[in-house]
Amino acid sequence: MLNSLLIVIEQTCIHLPLVIGAYFSFSLLKAPDLSIEAAYTFGAITSALALQSLSPDFCVLGIAIALIFSILGGCFVGFLSGTFTRKIGIPHLLSSIVTIGLFHGINQYVLGGAIFSLSNLINPIELNLGSETPFLIFSALVLFSLSFLFLKTQLGNMLAVHGNNPSFFANYNISMSFVFIFGICIANALAGISGYLDAQTSGFVEIGMGIGKALSCVTAIILGRVLTMTSRPMNTFIPVVGTFAYFVIQHALINVGFNLKYFTMVQAAIVLIALAFYYRNRGNNIFEKIDNLGV
Amino acid sequence: MLKLNNVNFKFDKSGACFFNNLSASFNRGKINFIQGANGSGKSTLFRILQGKLSSNEFLKGDFCLDEKYDNISHRIAMVQQKFDVMLADKFSFSENLKFANISRYPSLKFLPNHKDVEEFLKQFSIDKNKTVNLLSGGQRQILAILMVLQKMPKVLLLDEPTSALDVENSKMVMDFINDLVKTTNIIVIMICHDKELVESYCNSEYYHLGHDLISDGRFIEVKKI
Numbered sequence A: 001m002l003n004s005l006l007i008v009i010e011q012t013c014i015h016l017p018l019v020i021g022a023y024f025s026f027s028l029l030k031a032p033d034l035s036i037e038a039a040y041t042f043g044a045i046t047s048a049l050a051l052q053s054l055s056p057d058f059c060v061l062g063i064a065i066a067l068i069f070s071i072l073g074g075c076f077v078g079f080l081s082g083t084f085t086r087k088i089g090i091p092h093l094l095s096s097i098v099t100i101g102l103f104h105g106i107n108q109y110v111l112g113g114a115i116f117s118l119s120n121l122i123n124p125i126e127l128n129l130g131s132e133t134p135f136l137i138f139s140a141l142v143l144f145s146l147s148f149l150f151l152k153t154q155l156g157n158m159l160a161v162h163g164n165n166p167s168f169f170a171n172y173n174i175s176m177s178f179v180f181i182f183g184i185c186i187a188n189a190l191a192g193i194s195g196y197l198d199a200q201t202s203g204f205v206e207i208g209m210g211i212g213k214a215l216s217c218v219t220a221i222i223l224g225r226v227l228t229m230t231s232r233p234m235n236t237f238i239p240v241v242g243t244f245a246y247f248v249i250q251h252a253l254i255n256v257g258f259n260l261k262y263f264t265m266v267q268a269a270i271v272l273i274a275l276a277f278y279y280r281n282r283g284n285n286i287f288e289k290i291d292n293l294g295v
Numbered sequence B: 001m002l003k004l005n006n007v008n009f010k011f012d013k014s015g016a017c018f019f020n021n022l023s024a025s026f027n028r029g030k031i032n033f034i035q036g037a038n039g040s041g042k043s044t045l046f047r048i049l050q051g052k053l054s055s056n057e058f059l060k061g062d063f064c065l066d067e068k069y070d071n072i073s074h075r076i077a078m079v080q081q082k083f084d085v086m087l088a089d090k091f092s093f094s095e096n097l098k099f100a101n102i103s104r105y106p107s108l109k110f111l112p113n114h115k116d117v118e119e120f121l122k123q124f125s126i127d128k129n130k131t132v133n134l135l136s137g138g139q140r141q142i143l144a145i146l147m148v149l150q151k152m153p154k155v156l157l158l159d160e161p162t163s164a165l166d167v168e169n170s171k172m173v174m175d176f177i178n179d180l181v182k183t184t185n186i187i188v189i190m191i192c193h194d195k196e197l198v199e200s201y202c203n204s205e206y207y208h209l210g211h212d213l214i215s216d217g218r219f220i221e222v223k224k225i
Helices: A002-028 A036-052 A058-087 A092-110 A125-130 A132-150 A152-166 A176-202 A213-228 A237-255 A260-280 B042-050 B091-098 B118-123 B136-150 B167-183 B195-200
Strands: A115-117 A204-206 B001-008 B019-026 B031-035 B058-065 B077-078 B155-159 B187-191 B202-211 B215-223
Touching: A002 A036, A002 A152, A002 A176, A002 A213, A002 A237, A036 A204, A036 A213, A036 B195, A058 A092, A058 A125, A058 A176, A058 A260, A092 B195, A115 B215, A125 A132, A125 B155, A132 A176, A132 B019, A152 A176, A152 B019, A152 B091, A204 B215, A213 A237, A237 A260, B001 B042, B019 B042, B031 B195, B042 B077, B042 B155, B042 B187, B077 B136, B091 B136, B118 B167, B136 B155, B136 B167, B167 B187
Parallel strands: B019 B215, B031 B187, B031 B202, B077 B155, B155 B187
Antiparallel strands: A115 A204, B001 B019, B001 B058, B202 B215
16 A cells, blocks of 8 residues: 555656646646647656766766756757747647657657667666655655745746736737747746656656657646636646546556556546536536636 | 827828828826717727837827827827726736736746725725626726726826726726826826716816818817816
8 A cells, every 4th residue: 555655656756747837838828738748758868868978976966967958858849839839820739749740850860769778877866865756755845846936926927817818918018928938948848857757767768758648637637626626727736636646546547457558548538527527516607617728 | 298299190101191180188187088980080099199000000290298209108008998808807806916017028026016006996895805707897997997007107098998887887987087087197088989978077078089071181179078
């Protein structure tokens, strides 16, 4: 039981940055930001390349360097997809699909193959702390605190205003492009961090490791929304509760002998049931309450 | 005082004059009502005052605010007829006021404080912690006006602020605007088609924006109420 709980906590901590990022883009900005899948893989690749070039003497700074590279990698992906949307005028769903295609090629070129093993490289987390779990919990707590504070800032609030009423910005001379691109960059940088943590704990980077992450994030956010039952437009507990619930369900299914290759079907079912439950409880005219992304 | 002197405006540089030597002056301490038929140029006049012109439009004339001829458009704020597009309705009244103070590039600082509006809120029994979508139409209109006032404009343009409101809410908004005119130093120019409403506010000036068919030019005629 304790072992199961530890696995769930570990998985939650690894994926929490990704889900917080998706919460910023999908729920607050109301942007269908599928590019988090590309950012997840690219963040893992950039941090793996950074670790590859590090000598063992750098192990103390290794965590910071790997994290910075994963953030920069993710941010770069977000910057491109956000810029395609705001500066070229491509709808964000299309620009994020284009970004995924673009980075699928880039990742293969940079990685030189489909899989890149980290087993021969230094593991700065284990070298410094002995075990990965305390670091994962610590990093999740830090990221949660920073996200909580971020949503109290002007920029954090403007992400939610963007989702609430995009016309707001023109009336008060606030740059909508700045808010949108910055928001997508932050969301993708967080996805990059998750990519690094996933790669580091599993010991390899795989070209398709980001596939399906958007659906996982949407499932976690919807679960978080249903379970927290909050009416506030912004709540950092939604991704935390949602991610934890997601992995509890996943682990419970594994324990009863469910084959995980069918898990996307369960995710889709969870999304449908949770959405039906959530919107049924919000009033009689459910179609008026559903926003353009439903998350 | 806001003065317009010999304003000439064309939608197309090579086309005919839409405003031909248009002159008017708008004063403080009273509501400046503008009335006119559809197409007479009320919204165009507001757009000109805000400096929102496209590249193929032509404008010539003197604009003088308090005897100063510098760029006046940045001292002018406007509340649109569809005021709901100016509000973030999932947030509270107080949060919306804070949002209106955010600069062009929002930073990682906490939300700025809004200017003191407690007295106004008490007078119109508005709970500042209430979510905007739970407020009445009149209260939302007052919020939209207070939000544009956060950046301290000298001239406030209101495009039919009562057109979407019932009688009770219209009266609340008009009382608010009347109070604003009396207690602050702001010039209020308001488009309004409701003649009865205009006439019920004695301390006001009434402008009729018309079209002279003979000279094919627009004019502003001032009628004292």
